[in-house]
Amino acid sequence: MPNDLLIRNVRPMAGAAFDVLVANGRIAKIAHNMPAAPGVPVVDGAGAIMLPGLVDAHMHLDKTFWGEPWRPHSAGPTVADRIENERTLRRELSLPPARQAERLVRQAVGRGTTHIRTHVDIDTDVKLANFEGVLEVRERVRDLASIQIVAFPQSGVMTRPGTVDLLEAALRGGAELIGGIDPGLIDRDPAGQLDAIFRLAERFGRGVDIHLHEGGDLGALTVRMIAERTRALGMEGRVAISHAFCLGMIDDAERDRLLTTLRELRIAIMTNAPGDRAFPSIRRLREADITVFSGSDGVRDAWTPFGTADMLERAFLLAYRSGFRTDDGLALALDIATRGGAAAIGLEGYGVEVGCAANLVLVPGETLGELVVARPARTCVIRDGRVVTALPAP
Amino acid sequence: MPNDLLIRNVRPMAGAAFDVLVANGRIAKIAHNMPAAPGVPVVDGAGAIMLPGLVDAHMHLDKTFWGEPWRPHSAGPTVADRIENERTLRRELSLPPARQAERLVRQAVGRGTTHIRTHVDIDTDVKLANFEGVLEVRERVRDLASIQIVAFPQSGVMTRPGTVDLLEAALRGGAELIGGIDPGLIDRDPAGQLDAIFRLAERFGRGVDIHLHEGGDLGALTVRMIAERTRALGMEGRVAISHAFCLGMIDDAERDRLLTTLRELRIAIMTNAPGDRAFPSIRRLREADITVFSGSDGVRDAWTPFGTADMLERAFLLAYRSGFRTDDGLALALDIATRGGAAAIGLEGYGVEVGCAANLVLVPGETLGELVVARPARTCVIRDGRVVTALPAP
Numbered sequence: 020m021p022n023d024l025l026i027r028n029v030r031p032m033a034g035a036a037f038d039v040l041v042a043n044g045r046i047a048k049i050a051h052n053m054p055a056a057p058g059v060p061v062v063d064g065a066g067a068i069m070l071p072g073l074v075d076a077h078m079h080l081d082k083t084f085w086g087e088p089w090r091p092h093s094a095g096p097t098v099a100d101r102i103e104n105e106r107t108l109r110r111e112l113s114l115p116p117a118r119q120a121e122r123l124v125r126q127a128v129g130r131g132t133t134h135i136r137t138h139v140d141i142d143t144d145v146k147l148a149n150f151e152g153v154l155e156v157r158e159r160v161r162d163l164a165s166i167q168i169v170a171f172p173q174s175g176v177m178t179r180p181g182t183v184d185l186l187e188a189a190l191r192g193g194a195e196l197i198g199g200i201d202p203g204l205i206d207r208d209p210a211g212q213l214d215a216i217f218r219l220a221e222r223f224g225r226g227v228d229i230h231l232h233e234g235g236d237l238g239a240l241t242v243r244m245i246a247e248r249t250r251a252l253g254m255e256g257r258v259a260i261s262h263a264f265c266l267g268m269i270d271d272a273e274r275d276r277l278l279t280t281l282r283e284l285r286i287a288i289m290t291n292a293p294g295d296r297a298f299p300s301i302r303r304l305r306e307a308d309i310t311v312f313s314g315s316d317g318v319r320d321a322w323t324p325f326g327t328a329d330m331l332e333r334a335f336l337l338a339y340r341s342g343f344r345t346d347d348g349l350a351l352a353l354d355i356a357t358r359g360g361a362a363a364i365g366l367e368g369y370g371v372e373v374g375c376a377a378n379l380v381l382v383p384g385e386t387l388g389e390l391v392v393a394r395p396a397r398t399c400v401i402r403d404g405r406v407v408t409a410l411p412a413p
Numbered sequence: 414m415p416n417d418l419l420i421r422n423v424r425p426m427a428g429a430a431f432d433v434l435v436a437n438g439r440i441a442k443i444a445h446n447m448p449a450a451p452g453v454p455v456v457d458g459a460g461a462i463m464l465p466g467l468v469d470a471h472m473h474l475d476k477t478f479w480g481e482p483w484r485p486h487s488a489g490p491t492v493a494d495r496i497e498n499e500r501t502l503r504r505e506l507s508l509p510p511a512r513q514a515e516r517l518v519r520q521a522v523g524r525g526t527t528h529i530r531t532h533v534d535i536d537t538d539v540k541l542a543n544f545e546g547v548l549e550v551r552e553r554v555r556d557l558a559s560i561q562i563v564a565f566p567q568s569g570v571m572t573r574p575g576t577v578d579l580l581e582a583a584l585r586g587g588a589e590l591i592g593g594i595d596p597g598l599i600d601r602d603p604a605g606q607l608d609a610i611f612r613l614a615e616r617f618g619r620g621v622d623i624h625l626h627e628g629g630d631l632g633a634l635t636v637r638m639i640a641e642r643t644r645a646l647g648m649e650g651r652v653a654i655s656h657a658f659c660l661g662m663i664d665d666a667e668r669d670r671l672l673t674t675l676r677e678l679r680i681a682i683m684t685n686a687p688g689d690r691a692f693p694s695i696r697r698l699r700e701a702d703i704t705v706f707s708g709s710d711g712v713r714d715a716w717t718p719f720g721t722a723d724m725l726e727r728a729f730l731l732a733y734r735s736g737f738r739t740d741d742g743l744a745l746a747l748d749i750a751t752r753g754g755a756a757a758i759g760l761e762g763y764g765v766e767v768g769c770a771a772n773l774v775l776v777p778g779e780t781l782g783e784l785v786v787a788r789p790a791r792t793c794v795i796r797d798g799r800v801v802t803a804l805p806a807p
Contacts, residue, residue: 089779091740295736324738324786325729335719339730342689344718346485385483392718 022404024377025055029064031371033387036066041377044404049373062406064381067398068390070353071370072133072164072378073330074360077261077289077314080120080137080156080166081149084319085328087114092324098201098232102174105321106144116152121160123318123328128163129408130329131380131397135164136228136314136364138171138198138261141189143181150189163407167364169228171198176215177206183215190223199229202244203237209244217248226257226365228289231265234297238265242277249284256285259312259363263288266304267297278307287363291316291333292340294325301341305351312363313337313355330356331382331394338391349388377404416798418771419449423458425765427781430460435771438798443767456800458775461792462784464747465764466527466558466772467724468754471655471683471708474514474531474550474560475543478713479722481508486718492595492626496568499715500538510546515554517712517722522557523802524723525774525791529558530622530708530758532565532592532655535583537573544583557801561758563622565592570609571600577609584617593623596638597631603638611642620651620759622683625659628691632659636671643678650679653706653757657682660698661691672701681757685710685727686734688719695735699745706757707731707749724750725776725788732785743782771798 022044030036031049040048055061082105084090094104120137127135140149150170157166170189176182176199186197197219202212220227227249233241242260249258260281266274266288281288287310290298304311313333318326331353337343338352361369368376381399384390400408416438424430425443434442449455476499478484488498514531521529534543544564551560564583570576570593580591591613596606614621621643627635636654643652654675660668660682675682681704684692698705707727712720725747731737732746755763762770775793778784794802 089783091780091782092738094738096736294733319786324743324782325733327787336733339688339719342490344486344488349718386485388485388718389483392713393721 022377023056023059024062024401024404024406025053025059026062026064026069026379026401028066029069029381030066031069033068033385039069041401041404044377045368046371046373046375046377060406062399062409065383065398067381067383068387069371070131070380070382071357071361071375072380072400072402073131073356074134074312074364074366075127075132075314075328075330076134076136076312076360076364077291077316078123078127078135078137078328079317079320080123080135081116081139081153082109082320083119083123083317084114085119085126086122094321098204101322102205106174108321109145116149117155120153120156124156124160124164124166127315127328128400128402129397130327130331131382131400132328132330133164133378133380133400133402134360134364134366136167136169138169138228138230139189139194140173141170141182141185142172142174143179143185146185147188147192150192150194154193162405163402167196168194169196169198170194171230172200175200175205175212177208177211183219186219190219190225194225196226196228199227201231201233202241204233209241213244213248217252220254221252226259227254228259228261230261231263234265235268238263239269239273239277242266243280246280246284246286249286258284259287259289261289263290263299264293264296266299274303275307278304278309281309282307285310287312289313289363290337292337294340298340301337301351301355310359310362311355312360314360329394331390334391335394346386346388349391353387353391378402416771417450417453418456418795418798418800419447419453420456420458420463420773420795422460423463423775424460425463427462427779433463435795435798438771439762440765440767440769440771454800456793456803459777459792461775461777462781463765464525464774464776465751465755465769466774466794466796467525467750468528468706468758468760469521469526469708469722469724470528470530470706470754470758471685471710472517472521472529472531472722473711473714474517474529475510475533475547476503476714477513477517477711478508479513479520480516488715492598495716496599500536500568502715503539510543511549514547514550518550518554518558518560521709521722522794522796523791524721524725525776525794526722526724527558527772527774527794527796528754528758528760530561530563532563532622532624533583533588534567535564535576535579536566536568537575537579540579541582541586544586544588548587556799557796561590562588563590563592564588565624566594569594569599569606571602571605577613580613584613584619588619590620590622593621595625595627596635598627603635607638607642611646614648615646620653621648622653622655624655625657628659629662632657633663633667633671636660637674640674640678640680643680652678653681653683655683657684657693658690660693668697669701672698672703675703676701679704681706683707683757684731686731688734692734695731695745695749704753704756705749706754708754723788725784728785729788740780740782743785747781747785772796
């Protein structure tokens, strides 16, 4: 059986050590001292912690410079500056999106990611080229990681006539979700952009994941407008807002009113714990029973020189930026990089229990908190019961 | 000659590739294709960037849990909670300060640090035990790194009679600097603590490095009181304030007035770019021509589970928290972890030029910015012309 595997001596979620038997790509049994059936590969876990495969649920695979020579960051400070700078650079560089996406997927998988949601630029310049590149890679890396594609109008929707048709073509072509971006700041027409996006979501029966960098009261209004459309179309549980800086900027009472609405409509919130901006309180979101997820966001691209596509490093940044020091807080950060992401992107059979899909990562360490703090090398990454990357045991 | 060395094919500060000849522990010549003299060891730099040894100028070597089993963080959120929790834990754990300090020094050296300033706890419970432990280690690791000791009254000065005598004993015993901590918040007697500290500094002719977590107007007042004493005693260039969160909290005009005073008195500012607190604007401090330095601060101790004693990671956090994305900004963050630290702790002959002490670190990468972003493994660390740690070339 190509998807059978016996993993010896691992500690699921940092608990007691067990052997884990994988049959047909799923966890079949967790017990002590299981015999290896003939022909079934055996991994020596060496007492490492076993986590479910990490979930990087906000990437931009298509436009990374990963694997290219170092490129000094050249954009101005605003979102609009970065969009404009990126369009210029993209023309100059002409990096093949499929090659770049595959490089970054391989980097992410090496760090234990087995599930990705990526936003893919679609605009009237690039048209569907990046989308088609990522589609191609999605097939090519199917045995390494699953990839969900968001058709993402990076340069706006209303200001660039023709964009809606391109987004529609991407949805027909296999994008699972429709994206959006700052309908006020970028499009100067919040209702227009949101109506266009939600109309597509309704017609094609797809989810929505909107970039919202808008701050304070402006962002809060956009959150409300997103919520109204989610409710009107009965899209509960199928909408996400990425970044939502505004939730970390408005006063607590106003924020809590918004969180009640988000909870009711099961709208998920993505934060990557930005370094120098306000961002939503992770603890408060979780207390309000809202799905919180995270991702690498841009990795070494026109937007930022930073990023390693390592979701343990992201969990560290989530914790560091949130002041989480207790084991409880550190585990919460890790939970966002695992179960939070799985919930947000709708993975079924996710986890380290019997019956779950055998997408797993082994990391040496004592506790979940230590993994977030120390971010050790991943000793083994398993996808659908197959070892896709393995380091020598420490 | 035990301190002679030929380093082939390295790029000082990411410039062009050269060979670097070290004689008697100093950089003697930087040229192309130098012949290796008989008996002189040769290092193949493989085109790595050569930096001066990193400067970790704010550590707490004596109280790290480094190398111990994982210990869940148990302190409350305030500085007072943490001090109290630490005193309790210290009694329970009884970790030998010398052993712990040496573990952390060795970790830091492996990451390229060759110069350390450490604050060492002195209070009426622990008395001089931690200080003596670090003194012992300072001798033992002399060939790995230099260590400056700050006699640090972690639990306050005025509230614990007898502390001043202990601090004085530490200064007699070899501490280079006298420390202090939140004279308002901890001692409830700002003038009293500062007078006691500066009196010791004056009597013994030593520098001052004060922990200041006090926020907003309170912290700003303490900065002014520190400045007044610096001026009165003619201690220009010999005083540092660590953390100085208040400089990131008060309004710009008030801050700029304080910076003018700090500049005039050559008072240096240490920031470690905390994750969830305001901190001084690094860019603004540098524009005001103030020496900025940094350090690991607590590494896996009663104060925080975080930390790796890696000053490239610290430079990353300085840049990430400051929104530095350009090469210029990334290089500034690295400069704080190198030349900024060297200036603050008064190193002479620091750098990668002919005549400088051969405390050097080799890191593979294209540019200084890439080192801060990617924090690659250090391939070679050189102390006084001797290789103290080397990885195989990549």
